[in-house]
Every structure is written in C-alpha cells, then in structure tokens.
Amino acid sequence: MYSYIKGKVVDRNATHICLESNNIGYAIKTANPYVFQLTENCLVYTYLHVREDIQELYGFRTNEEKELFIKLISVKGIGPKGALAVLATGSISGIVSAIESANSDYLRKFPGIGPKASQQIILDLKGKFKDTLIATNNDVLDVQEVLVSLGYSRKEINKVLPKLSFDEHTLDELIKLSLQLLLK
Numbered sequence: 001m002y003s004y005i006k007g008k009v010v011d012r013n014a015t016h017i018c019l020e021s022n023n024i025g026y027a028i029k030t031a032n033p034y035v036f037q038l039t040e041n042c043l044v045y046t047y048l049h050v051r052e053d054i055q056e057l058y059g060f061r062t063n064e065e066k067e068l069f070i071k072l073i074s075v076k077g078i079g080p081k082g083a084l085a086v087l088a089t090g091s092i093s094g095i096v097s098a099i100e101s102a103n104s105d106y107l108r109k110f111p112g113i114g115p116k117a118s119q120q121i122i123l124d125l126k127g128k129f130k131d132t133l134i135a136t137n138n139d140v141l142d143v144q145e146v147l148v149s150l151g152y153s154r155k156e157i158n159k160v161l162p163k164l165s166f167d168e169h170t171l172d173e174l175i176k177l178s179l180q181l182l183l184k
Contacts, residue, residue, distance in 0.1 A: 002046045002057070009036045017059065019044055028059035029080075031087035035061060049073075049080050056080065064092055075124045077117055085111045094162045097140050099125050101158035143174050147182070156182060 005028075007021030012033040019026045019042075028044060036042060044059040045066040058080060060066040065087060072083035086095060089110055098106035099122055107118035140161060147157045160181045164174055 001048045004043050004045045005059075006043045007041070009038055009040050009042065012036055012038065017044075019059070026057060028057050029084065030059045031065070031084045058084070060087075062092075068092055068095065071125055071128065072121070075117075075121050077120055078113075082112045082117075086113065091165055093140060094165070096129050097164075098162045100127070100129060100140075101154075101161055102126060103158055103162050106162035142171055143178055146175050147178060150179075152182060 005019055005021050005026055007019040007026070009017050010020045010025065011018035014033065016027050016029045017033045017036050019028055028046060030036070030044075036044075044061070045063050046060075047058045047066055047069060049056045049058060058069065060069060069080075069083050069087060072078050072086060073080055086107075094106070097103075102122050104115065104118040104122060107113055107121055108115060113121070143161070143164070144154075144157055147160075148154070157178075160178050163181055164177055169177065
C-alpha cells in the first residue's frame with residue numbers, strides 16, 4: 001500500500017520512529033531507529049503488515065533492506081519481529097551470503113533464530129536473490145572466484161564470507177581480509 005514516505009523524523013525510541021509527512025505523524029517500526037536523526041528530512045521505504053488484529057508500518061533506510069525483510073517474513077516461522085532482529089544485527093550482504101552459501105551457523109547468531117528456523121530460511125530463500133535488487137553482491141562472487149582460483153574449497157570460503165562487511169570495503173580489501181581469515 002505504501003512504498004515509501006518522505007518526511008521529517010520528529011521522535012524516535014527503541015522500537016520505532018515518528019515520521020511527520022504533510023502534518024501526519026506515522027509510527028514506523030524500524031530495525032534500528034537510531035540511524036535516523038531527529039529533525040532529519042528523509043525518505044523511509046515502508047511495508048504495511050496487516051493481520052486480523054493489528055496493522056503495523058515497518059520502515060527501512062534502503063529498498064534492499066525492505067526487500068530482504070519481505071523475503072524473510074515469507075519464511076514459515078519468521079514474523080516481522082524476527083525479521084527486524086535479523087536486519088538489526090546483520091549486514092544485508094552478510095545475510096544474503098549466508099543464505100546463498102547455506103551457512104546456518106551464521107544465521108543462528110541472530111536473536112530468535114534457532115537451528116530449525118535457520119534451516120527453513122536457507123530452504124525457502126536460497127537461490128531467490130539472483131533476480132531481485134538484493135542480487136548476491138558482485139563483490140561476493142568476485143571474492144569467491146579469487147579464493148577458488150587460489151585453491152581454497154567452497155566449504156572454507158563459505159565459512160569466511162559471512163564475516164566480511166561487503167558494504168564497507170573495496171574488493172581488494174575484501175580479498176585481503178578473507179585471506180587473513182583463511183590463514184588463521
């Protein structure tokens with residue numbers, strides 16, 4: 001129903017922000033409300049979650065974050081609170097990489113995600129990021145190719161990839177970091 005809302009952040013607390021747009025204040029639940037600055041004019045990508053007993057508006061800094069949230073809540077047993085907890089504690093590229101490489105250990109580190117839920121996430125979402133905005137980051141694929149060409153196994157590589165912050169480093173830095181982790 002709502003794709004995004006532009007407005008000014010007038011309040012924030014531990015679970016949500018209040019975004020004022022056209023003299024209407026929208027309470028929007030976010031993974032980390034403190035990434036939004038008070039009095040900041042911003043665009044918040046939104047998702048309206050409707051059940052028979054409640055209507056809640058969820059907000060995201062980027063469309064990629066929103067798309068990942070929608071995919072996570074489509075998994076059996078993962079609701080909006082669980083999906084927000086995953087987004088609050090992990091990077092988008094790390095989560096996608098863990099799903100694509102079937103790294104259930106990485107997924108289990110998130111609050112509320114146990115062995116069954118992590119396996120269900122992998123089962124339901126593996127391979128579903130290639131045709132969306134969250135396409136497996138090209139850097140992830142490039143790092144994998146370089147490490148394979150250096151003789152590392154997919155199993156070794158899959159243990160290292162979720163530990164990398166693909167959003168914060170260049171390709172060269174990512175390769176150096178992954179080699180450091182592999183040599184430990």
